[in-house]
Amino acid sequence: MNKFKNTFYSHDVVKSQFPIFDKNDIIYLDSAASSQKPRSVLSSINEVYSNNYANIHRGVYKLSQTATDMYEDAREIVRKFVNAESVKEIIFVRGATEAINLVASTVAEINISEGDEIILSRLEHHSNIVPWQIMAKKNKAIIKVAESDENGDVSFESIFKMVTPKTKFISVTHISNAIGSILPVKDICKEAKSRGILTLIDGCQAAPLLEVDVQDIGCDFYVFSGHKTYGPTGIGVLYGREDVLNEAPPYQGGGDMIDKVTFKETTYAGLPSKFEAGTPNIVGAIGLGSALTWMQNIGINNINEHSRKVVNEGLNILESINGIKIIGKPINRGGVISFIYKDIHSHDLGTLLNSYNIAVRTGHHCAQPTMERYKVSSTVRASVGYYNNKEDFEALAEGILKVSKVFENV
Ligand SMILES: Cc1ncc(COP(=O)(O)O)c(C=O)c1O
Incomplete structure (x- = not known):
C-alpha cells in the first residue's frame, strides 16, 4: 500500500x-x-540561508531555535519516508559512504571478531566493499562474496549458500548502480534475522525510486544519499535500529554528541546526537527534507x-x-x-x-x-x-x- x-x-x-x-x-x-x-529544494536552501540560518541545538535565541526546529523537522520527514519507528533511528551523515563507514567501524567493531564473516554481494559499489575490508583487516574477519548469475541477479540462495555459524553481517545493495539489478532484500533480511545476523542495505539507487519501508524490509541498517534523491550533496541518511545503535560506540567525538565532558571521562548523548558530532550539514538536512517532501507529493x-x-x-x-x-x-x-x-x-x-x-x-x-x-x-x-x-x-x-x-x- x-x-x-x-x-x-x-x-x-x-x-x-x-x-x-x-x-x-x-x-x-x-x-x-x-x-x-527541483525548484522547491533550491528555494528551501535559499530560504534557510536568507531568513532562518543560525547554528542549531544550543542557541537560546529565536533564530537558532527556528533553525533547530527545521533541522529536526527534516529528521521527522526522513523517518516517515523510510517508515522508521523513531527519529532516534535517523542519523544525518554526509552520504551513503559515510553511513557504511560508520556502521563498519562502530557497530561491526563490537559485533565482529577474529574469524567472523561478513557477506557482501558481487554487485556492490566500492562504498559497500572498502569500509568492510578496512574493518575486516583490523578485526581479522573474513569477507565472503555472494555471486551474481549470468543475467546479473543475486539470489537469496547465493547469499545463504555462503552463510555459516560464523556469519555476523550481511551488507548488500538494494539496487545495483552498475547494472540495475534489484536484490530480494526483504527475504534476505528476514532469513538473516532468524539466524541472528545483522543486515545493512545500501539504498542509494532504491531510495530515489522505490517505496522504502525499513520495518517491512526488516533490515538493521538502511543507507542512502541525499544528492540522488533530488536533494543536496553532502547530506545522507543512516537508518539504524535503535537497540543496535544504542550499544555501538560513537563514530566521531566532538560537540553535540556528548552528555558530560571532563578530562577524566566523557559520557555520550543519546540517539541520534551520539552519532552526529560537530556542527552538522544543517541546510543540507533541511534541503533533503524538501526533496523527500517533493517526492512524496x-x-x-x-x-x-x-x-x-x-x-x-x-x-x-x-x-x-x-x-x-x-x-x-x-x-x-x-x-x-x-x-x-x-x-x-x-x-x-x-x-x-x-x-x-x-x-x-x-x-x-x-x-x-x-x-x-x-x-x-x-x-x-x-x-x-x-x-x-x-x-x-x-x-x-x-x-x-x-x-x-x-x-x-x-
Ligand atoms: C549503490 C551505491 N552505493 C553507494 C554509493 C555512494 O554514494 P555517495 O558517494 O553519495 O556516498 C553510490 C553512489 O553512486 C551508489 O550508487
Whole structure:
C-alpha cells in the first residue's frame, strides 16, 4: 500500500520544476550518479540561508531555535519516508559512504571478531566493499562474496549458500548502480534475522525510486544519499535500529554528541546526537527534507511507475541498435541500463555523446568487481530520473548512431 499522497503531475509540469533544464539544453541520463534538483529544494536552501540560518541545538535565541526546529523537522520527514519507528533511528551523515563507514567501524567493531564473516554481494559499489575490508583487516574477519548469475541477479540462495555459524553481517545493495539489478532484500533480511545476523542495505539507487519501508524490509541498517534523491550533496541518511545503535560506540567525538565532558571521562548523548558530532550539514538536512517532501507529493508509486516505463522503453530502443550489448539483464531492474557498443571504448562513446548534449556516465561506476564478473572494464550507463522520458532514449540512440558514423569515417 502506498503511504504517500498521489497527486499526479504531467511529465512536462515535472520537468519544468527543474531550473537546470531551462538553462542547459541537455539530455540528462546520469541520475544514478546524482539527480537534478527541483525548484522547491533550491528555494528551501535559499530560504534557510536568507531568513532562518543560525547554528542549531544550543542557541537560546529565536533564530537558532527556528533553525533547530527545521533541522529536526527534516529528521521527522526522513523517518516517515523510510517508515522508521523513531527519529532516534535517523542519523544525518554526509552520504551513503559515510553511513557504511560508520556502521563498519562502530557497530561491526563490537559485533565482529577474529574469524567472523561478513557477506557482501558481487554487485556492490566500492562504498559497500572498502569500509568492510578496512574493518575486516583490523578485526581479522573474513569477507565472503555472494555471486551474481549470468543475467546479473543475486539470489537469496547465493547469499545463504555462503552463510555459516560464523556469519555476523550481511551488507548488500538494494539496487545495483552498475547494472540495475534489484536484490530480494526483504527475504534476505528476514532469513538473516532468524539466524541472528545483522543486515545493512545500501539504498542509494532504491531510495530515489522505490517505496522504502525499513520495518517491512526488516533490515538493521538502511543507507542512502541525499544528492540522488533530488536533494543536496553532502547530506545522507543512516537508518539504524535503535537497540543496535544504542550499544555501538560513537563514530566521531566532538560537540553535540556528548552528555558530560571532563578530562577524566566523557559520557555520550543519546540517539541520534551520539552519532552526529560537530556542527552538522544543517541546510543540507533541511534541503533533503524538501526533496523527500517533493517526492512524496509526486507519489513514490508514480515515480516508480514512470521510471519503469522509461527504462523499458529505453531498453527496447537500445536493444534495437545493431552492435549494442546490454550488460546485465536482471529479472527486476531499477533505473539503470549499462551497455557497450561495438568495439568503441565507453569513454570515447560518452565523450562524443557529450558533443550532442547527451550526458551519460562511462567507466566502472565504482563497481570494479561487477565489471570483472561480466568481463568488461567499463560500460556506458544511462540512468533515469523522474524528468526523463522516451524521447531522451531516442536522442541517445540517434547520438550513438552518429558516433558510429564518426568511427566509420576514421
Ligand atoms: C549503490 C551505491 N552505493 C553507494 C554509493 C555512494 O554514494 P555517495 O558517494 O553519495 O556516498 C553510490 C553512489 O553512486 C551508489 O550508487
